[in-house]
Amino acid sequence: MKCLVWDLDDTLWDGVVLEGDAPEPFPAAVRAVRALDRRGVLHAVASRGEYAVAAAHLAAHGLDTLFIVLEVGWGAKSGAVERIAAELDIGLDTVAFIDNDAVERAEVAAALPDVRCYRAHEAELLTSYAEFTPEFVTDESARRRHLYRTERRRKAAEAEHTGPPAAFLASLDLVLTVRRATGADLARAHELTVRTHQLNTTGRTFGPDELRRLCEDPGHEVLVAGLTDRFGSYGTIGLAVTSLRDDATVLELLLMSCRVLSRGVGAVLIDHIVARSLAAGRRPVAEFVPTGVNRQMLVTLRFGGFAVVEDVGDRVTLAIDPNDPPPARNHPVRVVTP
Secondary structure: OOEEEEOOEOOOEOOOOOOOOOOOEOHHHHHHHHHHHHOOOEEEEEEEOOHHHHHHHHHHOOOHHHOOEEEEEOOOHHHHHHHHHHHHOOOHHHEEEEEOOHHHHHHHHHHOOOOEEEEHHHHHHHHHOHHHOOOOOOHHHHOHHHHHHHHHHHHHHHHHOOOOHHHHHHHOOEEEEEEEOOHHHHHHHHHHHHHOOOOEOOOOOOOHHHHHHHHHOOOEEEEEEEEEEOOEEEEEEEEEEEEEOOOEEEEEEEEEOHHHHHHOHHHHHHHHHHHHHHHOOOEEEEEEOOOOOOHHHHHHHHHOOOEEEEEOOOOEEEEOOOOOOOOOOOOOEEEEOO
């Protein structure tokens, strides 16, 4: 799970927050919030009541900074959960919801069947559930909340921007750092293969040991990509696994974190890999496996100059003709290769 959405009254705290009323948070719920935060699970709120009152009560107990989005009002909670997922740019199948009220859980489950729903008393058990227990907890996991808060500042600046979108992207001073993966990158690289579904060419997952073998194999190359801009770091947001053959560079997996969807860096990384392949005298080839949610990556490959050479339904092979490469594209992103 990428995000756990909390009801507040009788779920996060013991009672209903009203003007002048101050129920105490359940210790087990607070422990769960903090433990899952360290694992990289984001927390948000979908609760009934007055926004200002709920926000003030969270702040009074030092919990406000742990919740990335607050949806407090009187509408359907399914709508609140849906807006939270949209704001965070994550799929509903990576969102969970916890509430003491069976009717509220049923409403969310009926409207959003991909969202897992939990009863309030399960809060103390959440850290033992497999869906909240990643195989590895990386440095990136521990600071995921801070990365998303930085992203919200970017979005606020973008909303205030009055010029064309391209001008805003150019103003960000985006820098994509692409380098060979090392042992220190393997846990994060594995995490990306498990967590990234939409911007993923094949949906294939790689364990750390398998990635280590590929890094050591002269016939393969594992690249990781990090992104920064004037607001700060996005962290490690991209991974590419290629097979280096005598006459071809085969892209076995390329993925990008959904957090950078609007930055167009997937196209930048593709262009970088294509240029390196052509410079080495190899034909750029890419594999695409449809997963139901990753069609955008097929479109990205096609816009990058890849043409379909074989389509067997459950796997598509694309390639670029070295004798007729696509023209160079201008991107508002500077690529650095240390």
